[in-house]
Amino acid sequence: MSTHHTGGSGRYGFLMTAAIGLVVVLAWYDLGLDTTRLGESGGRLLDFLRRMVPPDLSVLGVVTEAATETVEIALIGTALSIVASIPLGLLAAGTVTPALVHVSVKWLLAAIRGIPLILVAMIMVGAVGLGPLPGVLAIAFHSTGMLAKFFAEAFESVDNRPIAALSSAGATAVQIHWFGTLPQIAPDLLRDVMFRFELNLRESLVLGLVGAGGIGFYIQTYIRSFQYQKVATLTIVILIMVIAIEAITYGLRRILR
Amino acid sequence: MQALSLENIHFGYKSGDEPALDIGTLNIGAGERVALIGPSGAGKSTLLRLIDGRLRNWSGNAEVLGETISSSKTPGRAFSRKIGFVFQEFALVERQTVFENIRNGRLVHLSTMRSVFGRLTPEDYKQILTAIEETGLNEFMHRRADELSGGQRQRVAIARCLAQQPGMILADEPISNLDPGRAREILDLLVKVCEHRKATLIISTHQPMLVRTYVDRIIALSKGAVILDEKSSPASAAQVMAVYEKLADPLADRAKPVSA
Structure with a gap:
């Protein structure tokens, strides 16, 4: 190649940017997005917000109950995902299993991550019926794709030198892993779990849309029946729930180093 | 009494290759302090692994602290307890405290x-605290290992050995990652604790002129064989220099192009 390296990559970068820009413009026209409608929406949006006030607190009880169910679905789903992610993470760790195994398991995990939660939830509802059970299963399945990948990365990061030192000093196999391996990775594993729990909580809000339990059912019901004051109560409860959980996990993550 | 006696030791990483260890007879007395010198690839670390019972598929007879070492089996805990190993790169659990890292050396008793x-x-606590005291780590006891300097980390590694109550300490290039001041401190410490505990000390090193002054005896290896075995004395300096001059470029003769 006669082109100077940086000159070549600079031109390549420009062409890529131009191509991406062109795709975005084409997509805009293909969808027929009408900007005048955006301008006219202001009034309707205001009307929507006006009809939310004051929030209808009569549904606070039922909404809080549903929100609690969502938290519980996320919690149990995350717990099941941890159980599945430990063996899968070990199998996917390049330092633990031969290439054929860890590459295959990594592909499997990527495939799991690729299936949207809502699709998994619909399949689970079809399989086990309505209610929180399909929600829990969907969250567990969906989040294992990411959590097991994170666990595998943590297992791969283990420093073998202290392990060798413990082994040389006559520690038993259990002692080696309890005192040598676990302290190295436990904070990372806990951080991964809390991060995934936060994601699971937010993602599980939509489970109710397909009948898989939780607060999503009320989101759908109230909006479709134009009960905006109830939607307001719902929004407040969801906000409080998400912020509270994030504050707790943020605090816990700060303790772990 | 002998702490170590080796006879007709042969070991090669690959069959047909030059031997990594090729030792006729080598005895080291209890409480002796020995420097193991020689260029990279001379077999120093391999020999230390053999003494530690972690080398496989060698031939010959090896007796360490009264126990015969097997070339095919992992040594039992009773044996592992007696041999403390100090690593070049400290080998600490970085997220654990100094106390926890030293406790790890005590696990063999539990x-x-x-x-x-x-x-x-109470005996475990006593031994751990004694090790902390001996290595001067009192004020760092509750600090994490990753907050310490190189010299302090190596002290923790030595204290971890002491918690085992070893009869022999093998130190594999323990000062290679340290500045000259810290290196002297670590050598002083190793000599002091081994003297105090009547433990045998074997230090492999790439700084023979420095370590020479801390030991009773110098053993030089080349291509797995003992090429010098002398008492450490002012006179031995020249012999140590000669070892390295002779071996100035250990790869020189191997690197010759193969002529047709």
């Missing part, structure tokens, strides 16, 4: 259940 439930005996 059953798995006891240790996992944290049930250390």
Whole structure:
């Protein structure tokens, strides 16, 4: 190649940017997005917000109950995902299993991550019926794709030198892993779990849309029946729930180093 | 009494290759302090692994602290307890505190259940605290290993050995990652604790002129064989220099192009 390296990559970068820009413009026209409608929406949006006030607190009880169910679905789903992610993470760790195994398991995990939660939830509802059970299963399945990948990365990061030192000093196999391996990775594993729990909580809000339990059912019901004051109560409860959980996990993550 | 006696030791990493170890007879007395010198690839670390019972598929007879070493089996805990190993790169659990890292050396005295439930005996605490005291780590006891300097970390590694109550300490290039001041401190410490505990000390090193002054005896290896075995004295300096001059470029003769 006669082109100077940086000159070549600079031109390549420009062409890529131009191509991406062109795709975005084409997509805009293909969808027929009408900007005048955006301008006219202001009034309707205001009307929507006006009809939310004051929030209808009569549904606070039922909404809080549903929100609690969502938290519980996320919690149990995350717990099941941890159980599945430990063996899968070990199998996917390049330092633990031969290439054929860890590459295959990594592909499997990527495939799991690729299936949207809502699709998994619909399949689970079809399989086990309505209610929180399909929600829990969907969250567990969906989040294992990411959590097991994170666990595998943590297992791969283990420093073998202290392990060798413990082994040389006559520690038993259990002692080696309890005192040598676990302290190295436990904070990372806990951080991964809390991060995934936060994601699971937010993602599980939509489970109710397909009948898989939780607060999503009320989101759908109230909006479709134009009960905006109830939607307001719902929004407040969801906000409080998400912020509270994030504050707790943020605090816990700060303790772990 | 002998702490180590080796006879007709042969070991090669690959069959047909030059031997990594090729030792006729080598005895080291109890309480002796020995420097193991020689260029990279001379077999120093391999020999230390053999003495530690972690080398496989060698031939010959090896007796360490009264126990015969097997070339095919992992040594039992009773043997591992007696040999302390100090690594070049400290080999600490970085997220654990100094105390916890030193406790790790004590695990060999505890059953798995006891240790996992944290049930250390008063004797265990006493030995751990003595090790901390001897290595001057009192004020760092509750600090994490990753907050310490190189010299302090190597002190922790030595204290971890001491918690085992070893009869022999093998130190594999323990000062290679340290500045000259810290290197002297670590050598002083190794000599002091081994003297105090009447433990045998074998240090492999790439700084023979420095380590020479801390030991009783110098053993030089080349291509797995002992090429110098002398008492350490002012006169031995020249012999040590000669070892390295002779071996100035250990790869020189191997690197010759193969002529047709």
